[in-house]
Amino acid sequence: MVSRSMTAKPLMGAPSDIVTLFSLAQRLALTERDRGCAKCHAPSQHCEAHHIRWWENGGRTDLANGVMLCAPTARVAATHPSPHPP
Ligand SMILES: [Zn+2]
Numbered sequence: 164m165v166s167r168s169m170t171a172k173p174l175m176g177a178p179s180d181i182v183t184l185f186s187l188a189q190r191l192a193l194t195e196r197d198r199g200c201a202k203c204h205a206p207s208q209h210c211e212a213h214h215i216r217w218w219e220n221g222g223r224t225d226l227a228n229g230v231m232l233c234a235p236t237a238r239v240a241a242t243h244p245s246p247h248p249p
Pocket of ligand 1: 200201202203204205232233234235236237
């Protein structure tokens with residue numbers, strides 16, 4: 164299964180000039196920096212790159228706005244957004 168963060172295609176409905184997906188190089192850098200889930204420390208192989216500030220809300224797709232999160236942590240973050248990064 165390929166997740167959104169593993170592809171290079173823009174998301175449906177996203178303006179064409181907004182990059183919404185982290186590149187392979189960005190994901191590798193985030194993996195090296197975060198060394199697993201930034202919230203619960205799950206191993207990096209269970210994590211994907213996520214935006215701290217969602218791109219729909221003007222968040223950039225760059226290392227400063229990226230974080231590695233496991234699926235359970237990402238689900239909690241999506242349903243209970245916090246003004247503070249994990
Ligand atoms: Zn986690």
